[in-house]
Amino acid sequence: MNGFAKSHLGWLLLAAALLAVPVFVKSGRWIEFIELTLFVAVLGQGWNILGGYGGQYSFGHALFFGTGAYIQALLQFKYGVSPWIAMWFAVSGGVLVGLFVGYLSFRYGLRGSYFALITLAFAEAFHVVARSFISITEGGRGVQLALNRDPDQAIALFQFTFADPFLKSYGYYYVILALLMIAYGATWWMERSRFGAQLVALRENEDAAEALGINTFRTKMAAICMSAAITSSSGIYYVQKFLFVDPAIAYGPTKSVEALFAPIIGGLGTVLGPLVGSVFIHGLSEVTREAIDAVWGARPGVDLILFGIILVLVLGFAPKGLVGLAEAAWRRVARGGKAQR
Amino acid sequence: MDILGLQIPLYSWETVLGSAISGVFLGSIYALVALGLTLIYGVLHIINFAHGALLMLAMYAVFFVWHFWGIDPYAAMLIVVPGAFAFGYALQRYVIGKTSHGRDEIILLVTLGIAIVIENAALFFFSADERSVQVPYDLDGIDLGVTFAVYPELFALGGSLAVTLGLWLFMTRTDTGRAIRGVAKERQGARLVGINVDHVFAITFGLGTALVAVAASLLAPTYTVHPQTGYLFVLIAFTVVVLGGMGSFVGALAGGFIIGITEQLGRLYLGESLGLITISAIFIMILLFRPTGLFGHKT
Amino acid sequence: MILEVRSMSKTFGGLKAVSRASLSVGEGEIVSLIGPNGAGKTTLFAMISGFLKADEGSVAFAGVNVTGWRPHKVCRLGLVRTFQVVQPFPNLSVAQNIAVGAHTRLRSRAGALEKAGEVAHAVGMGDRLDMPAGSLTVAGRKRLELARALATEPRLLLLDEVMAGLNATEIDEIIGVIRDIRQSGVTILLIEHVMRAVMNLSDRTYVINNGVMIAEGTPNEVTQKPEVIEAYLGHGASERLEAMGAGGGHA
Numbered sequence: 001m002n003g004f005a006k007s008h009l010g011w012l013l014l015a016a017a018l019l020a021v022p023v024f025v026k027s028g029r030w031i032e033f034i035e036l037t038l039f040v041a042v043l044g045q046g047w048n049i050l051g052g053y054g055g056q057y058s059f060g061h062a063l064f065f066g067t068g069a070y071i072q073a074l075l076q077f078k079y080g081v082s083p084w085i086a087m088w089f090a091v092s093g094g095v096l097v098g099l100f101v102g103y104l105s106f107r108y109g110l111r112g113s114y115f116a117l118i119t120l121a122f123a124e125a126f127h128v129v130a131r132s133f134i135s136i137t138e139g140g141r142g143v144q145l146a147l148n149r150d151p152d153q154a155i156a157l158f159q160f161t162f163a164d165p166f167l168k169s170y171g172y173y174y175v176i177l178a179l180l181m182i183a184y185g186a187t188w189w190m191e192r193s194r195f196g197a198q199l200v201a202l203r204e205n206e207d208a209a210e211a212l213g214i215n216t217f218r219t220k221m222a223a224i225c226m227s228a229a230i231t232s233s234s235g236i237y238y239v240q241k242f243l244f245v246d247p248a249i250a251y252g253p254t255k256s257v258e259a260l261f262a263p264i265i266g267g268l269g270t271v272l273g274p275l276v277g278s279v280f281i282h283g284l285s286e287v288t289r290e291a292i293d294a295v296w297g298a299r300p301g302v303d304l305i306l307f308g309i310i311l312v313l314v315l316g317f318a319p320k321g322l323v324g325l326a327e328a329a330w331r332r333v334a335r336g337g338k339a340q341r
Numbered sequence: 342m343d344i345l346g347l348q349i350p351l352y353s354w355e356t357v358l359g360s361a362i363s364g365v366f367l368g369s370i371y372a373l374v375a376l377g378l379t380l381i382y383g384v385l386h387i388i389n390f391a392h393g394a395l396l397m398l399a400m401y402a403v404f405f406v407w408h409f410w411g412i413d414p415y416a417a418m419l420i421v422v423p424g425a426f427a428f429g430y431a432l433q434r435y436v437i438g439k440t441s442h443g444r445d446e447i448i449l450l451v452t453l454g455i456a457i458v459i460e461n462a463a464l465f466f467f468s469a470d471e472r473s474v475q476v477p478y479d480l481d482g483i484d485l486g487v488t489f490a491v492y493p494e495l496f497a498l499g500g501s502l503a504v505t506l507g508l509w510l511f512m513t514r515t516d517t518g519r520a521i522r523g524v525a526k527e528r529q530g531a532r533l534v535g536i537n538v539d540h541v542f543a544i545t546f547g548l549g550t551a552l553v554a555v556a557a558s559l560l561a562p563t564y565t566v567h568p569q570t571g572y573l574f575v576l577i578a579f580t581v582v583v584l585g586g587m588g589s590f591v592g593a594l595a596g597g598f599i600i601g602i603t604e605q606l607g608r609l610y611l612g613e614s615l616g617l618i619t620i621s622a623i624f625i626m627i628l629l630f631r632p633t634g635l636f637g638h639k640t
Numbered sequence: 641m642i643l644e645v646r647s648m649s650k651t652f653g654g655l656k657a658v659s660r661a662s663l664s665v666g667e668g669e670i671v672s673l674i675g676p677n678g679a680g681k682t683t684l685f686a687m688i689s690g691f692l693k694a695d696e697g698s699v700a701f702a703g704v705n706v707t708g709w710r711p712h713k714v715c716r717l718g719l720v721r722t723f724q725v726v727q728p729f730p731n732l733s734v735a736q737n738i739a740v741g742a743h744t745r746l747r748s749r750a751g752a753l754e755k756a757g758e759v760a761h762a763v764g765m766g767d768r769l770d771m772p773a774g775s776l777t778v779a780g781r782k783r784l785e786l787a788r789a790l791a792t793e794p795r796l797l798l799l800d801e802v803m804a805g806l807n808a809t810e811i812d813e814i815i816g817v818i819r820d821i822r823q824s825g826v827t828i829l830l831i832e833h834v835m836r837a838v839m840n841l842s843d844r845t846y847v848i849n850n851g852v853m854i855a856e857g858t859p860n861e862v863t864q865k866p867e868v869i870e871a872y873l874g875h876g877a878s879e880r881l882e883a884m885g886a887g888g889g890h891a
Contacts, residue, residue, distance in 0.1 A: 057446045108629045113388040113449045118628045125621035132615035194743045201740040204729035213715035213744030213792050301465035308458035312451050316440025
């Protein structure tokens with residue numbers, strides 16, 4: 001088998017394994033855990049498109065998550081729009097915000113930390129707006145969607161809490177898995193396209209990219225749109241699952257930070273990086289929480305202390321993240337094997 | 342007045358002036374916090390995202406020094422400021438300097454990581470409770486006619502002016518200050534003539550952190566502290582620094598006053614919640630249209 | 641004329657970097673632009689290729705007025721520049737670097753990589769396709785810079801000191817490569833300090849000093865003009881050059 005077919009086989013196996021998770025995992029708690037891991041993996045892939053591939057580090061990706069979540073929630077809450085229709089508006093709204101922020105930032109040539117700061121400022125501005133315009137957004141108390149108790153309406157209302165046993169247990173899992181597959185498929189395609197090559201080129205050296213015929217402004221705009229679309233799609237899952245969103249959840253710093261943790265720790269600018277990073281941080285957080293609970297009793301903060309330390313260590317000593325470390329180790333093993341033969 | 346469904350009230354000039362004056366006091370706090378940030382930026386070109394977290398940590402230090410030993414927050418400076426210097430020195434020398442590879446977006450992420458560690462360590466050890474220092478004089482003050490200024494506010498205003506002046510004197514009149522400025526201008530050249538650049542960087546970061554501790558002492562009587570306090574200040578401090586021009590002390594002072602006054606007037610006219618949008622709006626405008634700030638010069 | 645630069649000027653903070661400079665390049669020519677350090681050569685290149693906005697003057701390329709165009713548009717029209725300080729994409733392989741240039745004309749990834757292989761062979765890097773650009777030697781990086789530019793299929797190539805920092809053997813190799821490029825129908829305008837290359841390659845040479853064009857002609861003509869010798873090589877250089885024999889030695 002040649003290397004090309006091998007790599008495709010790997011992707012197919014991964015997809016099959018994810019689709020078959022409900023066959024092996026029966027515990028509701030574990031499904032919940034896996035769902036949350038995949039949710040952050042989607043959120044992080046959005047960040048990874050712009051930050052990992054494009055080198056534009058956003059500190060305000062909550063902008064897109066929050067806009068997606070708010071549109072998804074408000075269209076149902078205020079206008080009774082079907083969630084299946086609302087979701088298209090949610091993604092479009094996220095993309096529009098991306099176009100707006102991207103146009104201003106990139107037109108005025110903000111790079112590096114300045115881009116990070118302006119995305120943070122925009123997220124904060126949206127936070128204030130969501131809190132203040134009560135007549136539109138319900139303000140600080142947030143939007144609470146009605147819980148559907150009619151099993152026949154489960155699919156129509158995109159709510160699986162009172163659905164048939166399978167949907168009830170695994171419905172949301174397949175929702176986030178579908179979003180994940182779309183996001184990762186799109187990233188996989190991008191990596192092999194001209195757009196991807198040009199995006200990476202401008203990350204590596206913007207002047208050289210421009211000199212070689214790349215419209216760097218347009219490429220960055222395309223990247224922020226794709227990034228916003230993926231990140232805002234995670235807001236759809238969030239709202240349908242928790243039926244609630246408020247300004248702090250939507251636009252607060254937590255989601256922005258979550259969005260960048262996974263890809264940086266997993267491996268910037270790699271398709272699987274955000275998933276690997278998300279699995280790692282959620283796994284680690286689960287283990288430490290158990291340990292801490294046993295020693296000190298339940299106390300918040302420990303997992304984030306660890307993530308912060310790991311973030312700094314990865315930035316300092318493993319700039320290609322866990323995927324990079326794994327590749328290096330694999331190469332060493334492969335070379336060792338050859339040497340013995 | 343009614344704009345976009347928002348009721349914009351009309352106030353008497355006394356109310357507006359009173360609000361502006363309280364904006365000056367608020368601005369002096371912002372300036373104090375921003376001075377350390379702009380010092381670190383001016384020399385190290387580090388956009389220190391952990392600045393707010395360091396402020397929060399220093400405020401906890403002031404609180405505990407007062408809580409356990411009953412030391413007045415202003416006197417606590419004598420203990421907290423040297424401690425902050427040492428902490429900042431070590432942070433730059435052994436963490437930021439070793440992991441950031443000199444790339445500014447990596448530095449920003451590293452300092453974000455540090456901020457997250459500090460904030461959650463505070464949450465873990467000190468819990469989410471709000472703590473505040475009680476001083477006997479926190480309600481006494483001077484009647485200014487249109488508004489009333491308490492002594493801690495007056496001290497903060499005086500402190501911000503004194504610190505700006507002191508910092509300027511230090512940077513222009515002392516050997517250390519001159520070395521710092523030399524490194525700021527010519528990193529490679531400084532290395533060539535034998536200046537230990539890593540040491541100077543760490544000293545600068547330590548000084549910036551020490552300034553944060555001064556700010557913490559001055560605002561302890563009027564502010565409560567909890568693990569999220571730093572985040573509330575971080576965006577404001579960046580706005581002040583960018584507005585005043587990265588690396589400019591006078592700019593930080595002026596920027597602090599402008600932001601303080603704008604915020605208070607914003608709250609007065611737009612309400613407690615929406616009023617805060619003035620800060621993000623100023624920040625975005627400055628980044629887009631005048632990234633060198635009011636007093637900064639082109640790099 | 642494939643390139644027509646008319647009376648371009650650029651001032652930086654009161655300092656005139658380029659002052660009413662004009663030059664023209666005919667189809668198929670190799671033209672060189674020489675002058676002492678800080679004469680304004682790179683500034684002029686940057687204005688021609690769209691990286692800097694000129695204060696006044698115009699650039700016409702292939703009959704199109706491209707004044708004020710962004711670099712990527714100029715590149716798509718067939719005018720591409722290289723950088724004096726090489727600008728590789730350090731984390732990408734040699735093949736991926738060159739493919740970025742090839743994508744300007746080719747949408748397909750496979751096609752661009754194939755083209756990258758061809759161009760790499762043409763500039764003598766065929767054996768280093770999978771190396772990360774960041775680990776190349778100076779000579780390797782210079783070649784890569786050239787290869788990437790070539791992969792965009794330019795009609796006119798602006799080369800900014802592609803020989804600086806190379807040893808004599810490497811210079812001879814690059815001279816050969818540049819000749820081949822011209823053979824393939826690409827017009828070349830180059831900034832160069834290596835006089836041997838200038839004398840060997842150029843059909844015509846422009847001399848710029850303090851932002852002003854002071855001479856134009858065949859390399860032999862201009863290097864004999866006393867004002868050029870004085871300006872370009874400093875006082876008393878005229879005798880030194882004669883002693884060495886024109887055409888030899890480094891500037």
